[in-house]
Amino acid sequence: MPKSKPLMAKSSGTDAVSAAVQSALRTLDAEGSGIAAMSVALQSDLGGAFARAADLIRSAKGRLIVTGLGKSGHIGRKIAATFASTGTPAFFVHAAEAGHGDLGMITTDDVILALSWSGEQPEMKTLITYAKRFRIALIAMTAERDSTLSQAADIALTLPKAREACPHNLAPTTSSLMMLALGDALAIALLEGRGFTSVDFSVLHPGGKLGAMLKYTRDLMHTGDAVPLKPLGTRMSDALVEMSSKGFGCVGIIDPRGAVAGIVTDGDLRRHMRPDLMTALVDDVMTENPKTIRGDLLASEALEILNSSKITALIVTEAGKPVGIVHLHDILRAGVV
Structure with missing residues (x-):
């Protein structure tokens, strides 16, 4: 009757890993x-x-x-x-x-x-x-x-x-x-x-992930007619058309001076869903004093605000007046993660 082969010790692989880890720990200890x-x-x-x-x-x-x-x-x-x-x-x-x-x-x-x-x-x-x-x-x-x-x-x-x-x-x-x-x-x-400063750093690091993180909001924002805006007193039906055509999921509401007074988002639509919503005024639906950012804010900081606030777009202002809008996707496409 043929003899059975001896079983290989199962701990050999574990021992090798342990030895490597112990060696690494000795190295780190010496260098530390x-x-x-x-x-x-x-x-x-x-x-x-x-x-x-x-x-x-x-x-x-x-x-x-x-x-x-x-x-x-x-x-x-x-x-x-x-x-x-x-x-x-x-x-x-x-x-x-x-x-x-x-x-x-x-x-x-x-x-x-x-x-x-x-x-x-x-x-x-x-x-x-x-x-x-x-x-x-x-x-x-x-x-x-x-x-x-x-x-x-x-x-x-x-x-x-x-x-x-x-x-x-x-x-x-x-x-x-x-x-x-x-x-x-x-x-x-x-x-x-x-x-x-980080501003000086950005001048010397225009490329790669660092360069992306050191871009300014103004480098990524949409401007001019691309910014979804409507004045106070606008009917929600018109505001919804503006939201849909611009594709940011929101519309900024401006007062007679041209300053940002509020914002209407997809979330506001869901919260105010009722039969007469389309004939209501944006004044009654909008979120007042929305979060806005400056154009000289780093894109990495803008991303942090978007994440912490659980929103997808921010209106960029200068002296309280809208000059652009930046979306979460714009920042991610630029390589800021």
């Missing part, structure tokens, strides 16, 4: 410890250097030149992009390429932010020499206070030592995250110091 150590450092020696670096970048006539190589270079690219998108003109120059012509991108009005965990890469020496020769301000971001880069810099942002998440303490993980976090902190400090 690095961020926590940096928070402590900012409240002591690192804080003064950080404030001086922010002042130096803010007062620069030129741009912020972020440089690095390896993992620090990848982080540097992202830091430069964050600065540029938050009001500080910046771009990335690869430290190795700098010595092969890219030094020409850097002017005497610029400030260099050089990233290097050890502060001893040979490629950095070309940048250091160039900065010293033309008196270009140099900020170092490194973990070694006595490194060549730190000693040559006008300001050294010395990061606290931290163990990498890699079990061999080799692959840049915690160190890369700390550099990225400190770069973000610098960018946001400058953003807040300049009073950089």
